[in-house]
Amino acid sequence: MDLFESAGQETTGVPRAWDAAPLAVRMRPAAAEEVLGQEHLLEPGSPLRRLIEPPRPGSLPPSSVVLWGPPGTGKTTLAYLVATSSGRRFVELSAVTAGVKDVRTVIEDARRRLATSSGETVLFIDEVHRFSKTQQDALLPAVENRWVTLMAATTENPSFSVISPLLSRSIMLTLRALTAADLDALLTRALAEERGLGGKIELAEDAREYLLRLAGGDARKGLTILEAAAGTALEAGAEEITLDAMEQAIDVAAVRYDRAGDQHYDVISAFIKSMRGSDVDAALHYLARMVVAGEDPRFIARRIVIAAAEDVGMADPTALQTAVAAAQAVALIGMPEARIILAEAVVHVASAPKSNAAYTGIDQAIADVRAGKAGPVPAHLRDAHYSGAKDLGHGTEYTYSHDEPHAVARQTYLPEELAEARYYRPTDRGFERTLTERLERVRSLLGR
Structure with missing residues (x-):
């Protein structure tokens, strides 16, 4: 039993933060x-x-x-x-x-x-x-x-x-995950205050940016790394914690990012575009650079999920399942094993057939709605459960799809002014090739 005070004591006992404490x-x-x-x-x-x-x-x-x-x-x-x-x-x-x-x-x-x-x-x-x-x-x-x-x-x-x-x-x-701004304020406080490092050493800007990425919203991890790097730098007689000192302290090689973070975003951009371009080897290379640089694996997993939805889409619907499962597994497992999970998801997304038809379809539909192209919901599709609804004609001419051949009822679903709209236009790639044929038959049965 770990007590701040033993069960019999009558005064509040709190551990003192000795200078030797972390x-x-x-x-x-x-x-x-x-x-x-x-x-x-x-x-x-x-x-x-x-x-x-x-x-x-x-x-x-x-x-x-x-x-x-x-x-x-x-x-x-x-x-x-x-x-x-x-x-x-x-x-x-x-x-x-x-x-x-x-x-x-x-x-x-x-x-x-x-x-x-x-x-x-x-x-x-x-x-x-x-x-x-x-x-x-x-x-x-x-x-x-x-x-x-x-x-x-x-x-x-x-x-x-x-x-x-x-x-x-x-x-x-x-409790919310700490933002980069929160961690930055904490590092500044730890460097300056007497209970921290007491102003004995400064932190180079590139080393600070790297540390913020490496901490991944974890204050304890950030302070632990800072303390190790400060010890390394002070032992060498330095007045500043450099990126090299931080690498030496934690035995992790950093991918060099400049002060504006351009290379950081360049690597992420190249990673996404390599998956979209179906170059598995390039995608794994940029994944490796982010892993070695200490990028938050949860951030990488989120980018893979977006790529699976945006760039693979219905050409291979299982890619999104793999990506979501990977994101959940990464949060559960953590590094270093998470790199294997991320690699599996990257290989699936990069090697899958590509289609952005669902992505462009929803954007076109949103553009129409924002432009005022909405129109009233057809009367036969409106809610008919409340009192008086049928007197207004709501739902009276609705045909239950399962009572019709092929479970497709020939009736209007879109508002009248959008009757000819086609938002989803599948490609001839992957699963969408089969989907194209099915949708053409369904639209024919619907009279569209």
């Missing part, structure tokens, strides 16, 4: 105003703000909360802020090492403290998704009766990883 620990916010990227959770009177602020006489205990968000977004940081700011007794359990006995010990001690007016207890459980159902069940009476105020942190969707009774007794708060 930079990520030393840079934890000392006040709510220092928290980056989670302003939406810290509005005055919000559940999290009430946890952070010292309790007022006669006020109700704050609600228990489940903090859900990606790694490095501040879940543990917010817990430490509660520990240092609220004046409440703060106890931490790790779901990796704690058992039901540990949970019950904390709860019993919290009940005794409430009975003797010794104050409220905040129980922080990190990685609560690792708790079994039995362990989570043990928390229910304490949360329901407010013997403890629970702060539970998880990187997995609580709807699937936290039992429903515990969720219903808590408020779920979703």
Whole structure:
């Protein structure tokens, strides 16, 4: 059981940020105003703000909360802020090492403290998704009766990883991934403040841009890399952390990007165009450059999904399935194994037959709607379920398609002024060759 204070102590105990502590620990916010990227959770009177602020006489205990968000977004940081700011007794359990006995010990001690007016207890459980159902069940009476105020942190969707009774007794708060601007502000703070690097060294612009990409929205990762690179540079007597020093510190070779980031975007552009152009080898090359440069694999996966929809389309509908599955798997697995998943998706998209017919079709339809070409919905297609609808002729002449040969009813579906419109024009490539023949037969049956 990992406690900030043992269950029998009556004073709040919080670990001191020693100089030897990791930079990520030393840079934890000392006040709510220092928290980056989670302003939406810290509005005055919000559940999290009430946890952070010292309790007022006669006020109700704050609600228990489940903090859900990606790694490095501040879940543990917010817990430490509660520990240092609220004046409440703060106890931490790790779901990796704690058992039901540990949970019950904390709860019993919290009940005794409430009975003797010794104050409220905040129980922080990190990685609560690792708790079994039995362990989570043990928390229910304490949360329901407010013997403890629970702060539970998880990187997995609580709807699937936290039992429903515990969720219903808590408020779920979703932490946002940190933006590049958030991380940039954090790096600036860490370089300048005494609890950080104290202005002892500067960070070159290209090294900063590389670090922001490599961190991928994870504050802990960004600060850990910064600390390693600073140590390397200071050991060499340098006054600035260069890109070379950062590479040496983390043993990753960076693809060189200039200050404006042109080469960064050039590589991404070449990657997309190589997939579109069906050059598998070129697409894998640019994928490799992004992987080695530390590009966020989730970003790469999103570009593959877009390419599958935009450039492959219905010529091979399975390409989008592969791309979406890859994006989900990358988020689940992470690097370095994610490179294999990305490569598989890239090979599928790059080697698939290409069609942008669905892409151009929806854009043409949107252009018509924006130009005012809409028109009333044909009466036989309108909703006929409400009282009086049939008196207006809604749905009265509708023909149920499944009652007709080939399940195609000869009736008008488009508004009258768009009766001749054709937005989707499939190609003769891949699956769309078969689709072309089918659509021609269907349009003939529809009288179009």
